[in-house]
Amino acid sequence: MELSNIYKYKNYKLLIIIPIVLIALSLYFIPKIPTGLDLRGGTLITVQTNSSFNESALRDALTKNLGVHEASIDTLKSPLGSKVEIEIEQNERIAKGEKDMKNFYSRNEEVNGLEYDISRFNSELELANLTQIEREEAQRRLAEAQARLPKAKEEMNSFADSVIGDYEFFVGKVDRSNATDTKSLESLLANTSASAKEKYKDKIIDVISSSMQMGEFSLKDVSPALSEFFVSNIQSVVAWSFLLTAIVVV
Structure with missing residues (x-):
């Protein structure tokens, strides 16, 4: 069957x-x-200390004073003292500033490329030995670069304003009136970013030192990339x- x-x-x-x-x-x-x-992403601090401290109070002080939602503390005790590892999540303003800086650099690179293309195509069009096809192609690409450049500059400046707005919380009012070209603007933003991050680190150390006696310590930034x-x-x-x-x- x-x-x-x-x-x-x-x-x-x-x-x-x-x-x-x-x-x-x-x-x-x-x-x-x-x-x-x-x-x-965030900040990792390792501290050697011989003093006792209140972990809960330190955690509350870190989140309150640094504008973060989370901070973790691990303590390893030994006869020679305590090794404290503190992990602090990335500050939202710092994180946004880094993201806006990347966008600024991207647009800045595009602006520089467009300005170079415009200069190059204008030079090519001055040549007498161009064929008709080559001349039309150069004119087309020149027109495209000229049309895109104002928008790219607008976006670049918008990201620059965002970067300054992100970091002014740490460094105070930033005057960009002297940043009249892309090079000076790039330098201003880089200095503002570095200053803001340095002040943020100083604030971290101030909060920790107010809660414990600090010996040797290390501080490391961890990127969320x-x-x-x-x-x-x-x-x-x-x-x-x-x-x-x-x-x-x-």
């Missing part, structure tokens, strides 16, 4: 629904994965997994 094939009338293509649901859930929950300081790289790449892996699964099943 021939047994019927129980798989004969099954539509296995419907099984793709399962990986689709799992992948959709993964894409939703991956950015919500709890991360450490190496992924979130690794987190952005990690999340973007793992999401790409999940998306490619979905695509390959769909190809195999279909």
Whole structure:
């Protein structure tokens, strides 16, 4: 007696629904994965101290005075004293300032490139040995560069204003009236950024030193760029997994 094939009338293509649901859930929950300081970005301070201190009070003082939501404190005691590791999440103003600085540099590079192109195409059009096609191409690209330049400058200046606004909280009023060209503006923003970060570090040390007697210490900034790289790449892996699964099943 021939047994019927129980798989004969099954539509296995419907099984793709399962990986689709799992992948959709993964894409939703991956950015919500709890991360450490190496992924979130922030400041890591290691302090040697011989004094006792109130961890809860120090944590409250750090979050209140630094404008952050989270600070963690780990203490390792030994006969020679205590080693205290303090992790402080990245200040939102500092983080936004860094992001706006990257955008400024991107637009600044574009402006410099457009200005170079305009100068180059104008020089090319002065040549007498250009063919008609070459002349038309140079004119077209010159027109494109001239049309884009004002908008690129506007965006660059907008990001510059944002950077200054981000960091004025730490350094006070910034006068950009003397920054009349891109070079001087770039220098002003770089100095403002460095000054703001230095003052922020000084404030961190002031808060800690008011709660404990500080011996040797180290302070290290941790960039959140690794987190952005990690999340973007793992999401790409999940998306490619979905695509390959769909190809195999279909």
